[in-house]
Amino acid sequence: MFRVPYIIFTVICVQTITANSMEDVKTLLADLMVNYSSEVRPVKDQTKPVSIDVGMALVSINDFNEVTGVISVVIVLFLSWADESLVWDSSSYNNTTSLTFSEKKIWVPNIFLTNPANDFKPVSNKHFKVTVQANGSVYWTPGSILQATCQPDVSKFPFDLQECTISIAPHGYYGTQVSLFTNVPTINLDFYSPNSAWDIISTKAFVTTVGVDIASFTIEMSRRPLNFMVSVVIPIIMLALINPFVFILPFNSGERTSCSITVLLAFTVYMTVVSDRMPASSEPMSHLSYYLLSMLALSVFIVTVNIFQIRTYSKNENEVPVPKWMKNLIMNFYKICRKGKVETKSRDPYETKRIPDKIESIKNHIIRLESIDESDLAENKTHSKDENCNETSFSQPENITWYTVAKYADKLYFTAFLVFTGIASLRYFVVVAT
Structure with missing residues (x-):
């Protein structure tokens, strides 16, 4: 109906009155207020609704409390409608095309936050101005600090995304009396001051009807997780x-x-x-x-x-012997570890290159063995066997102690818990x- 860019609204609200004299303005204002009632909807046919174009600008996000589920924001609303009682011929008033005065003088919709976190009060505080054009177009830009409820979703905290909605509606009017619509599907962020904890991902604006028209403005924001x-x-x-x-x-x-x-x-x-x-x-x-x-x-x-x-x-294993099944378990664990080491050794890529040298070394060893007495050989075998047993005695089932069991258990627990944690x-x- 009134497709006026939102950025112009602020300029209109602070613009000077385009008139040549104060008397022209006083006369125009007095003539407009004759028989005017701020309690009556500004349409001549009272069976028709007042159509209001609604938009919102976000100034800042003061706080979002996930524990209480409350978001605090500073916003400015942009509302425009046609007042059929405020139409004049500008040429009759020395080309006065617009007037700016207090909102108390004319009819304005009582806009309330429909999802308040504390007080249920109107957005405007009666200190904002309205601008009226000669064709009856009214522009109103009230602002306020709003605290709205917002159900948090912290499942991915601190990498979470939150979606909060600020819903407003004209209090005391049905949808057949005051209808809302929006020409811009997003929230105006031209005046937004970035928040240190949240980044705005996207915004959207839409109107729903549930007996009354409700304008909803949704803010999707992501937490800064650093x-x-x-x-x-x-x-x-x-x-x-x-x-x-x-x-x-x-x-x-x-x-x-x-x-x-x-x-x-x-x-x-x-x-x-x-x-x-x-x-x-x-x-x-x-x-x-x-x-x-x-x-x-x-x-x-x-x-x-x-x-x-x-x-x-x-x-003490003398008082409480280590069970046989536990000894076997330790032995199997030891063999698996030793097998892995042997297999790792056998994978030497240069092993095949050293085969001729090994063959020669074996021949020399055989020659030396032939020159040794059988008694010396038997003695060496026994000595070698004893050394072998001493070297691997801790792995034999009969020699495994509780200390050995706890040592292997520590390795097992360390590996299992570290893998699970990772x-x-x-x-x-x-x-x-x-």
Whole structure:
């Protein structure tokens, strides 16, 4: 109806009155106010609605509280409509084409925020001006600090996107009496001051009808995560990765238990920090909370396992023998490790180049053996066998002690917990990044 660019509205509101004398303006204003009532809708046919073009400019985002679900913004509304009682012939008033005066003098719609977080009050405070054109066009630009409710979605905190809607409606009028429409499908950001914690991704404006017309303005914003990454996420991941290293501490150092409990307490502190940033009844829950809970549970498990490991180290095999199945398990584990080492050695790419030299060395060795007495050879075999047994005696089932069992268990626990922590940390970043 009135397709006037929003940027012109501000200029119109502060422009000087285009008249040659004060008397012309006073006369025009007095003539317009004769028999004018600010309580009556400004249409001659009262069965028709007053059509209002609605737009909004966002000045700043003061705060968004995820815990309470409240967003505080500074906005300016752009409203325009036709007042059929405020039409005049500019030539009769010395070419006066527009007037600017208080909004109290004429009919203006009572615009209210429909999703307030605290007080239910009109957007305007009766101190804003209106500009009226000779053809009856009225331009009104009230502004206010609004606190609206906004349901947060912190599932990907601190990489979350939030979508908040500010809805306004004329109070006391049905859609058949006052209708709203918008010519611009977005929010005006020409006057916007960037926020230190949030970046605006997109905006949209639309009108819905539920008995009354409601103009809604949606702001989609993304959090700037660097502060939370440095102060919360990265320290938590570092603690999680250092947690399994308690199993490579020497048993006799006496620091195993204190180290694992210290990490457990650190996770508890960070869980409190993250909980303070989350809504009390968040749905869905933050993936960071789940990750932190899993690391806390893992830390509790590590403390428990470490206590049993210390007990295992201190056991006396003379009093409590090592079970045979456990000895066999250690032996199999040892053989697997040794097999891997042998296979790794056999993959030498230069091995084939040294075969002739080896053959020659074997021939020389055979010649030397022929010159040795059989008694010396038997003695050497026995000596070699004894050395062999001594070298691998710790791997024989009958010689495996509880100390050996605990040592191999430490390696197993260290590997298992480190792999689990790495997978859990990687999964968290994959989930929040998608």
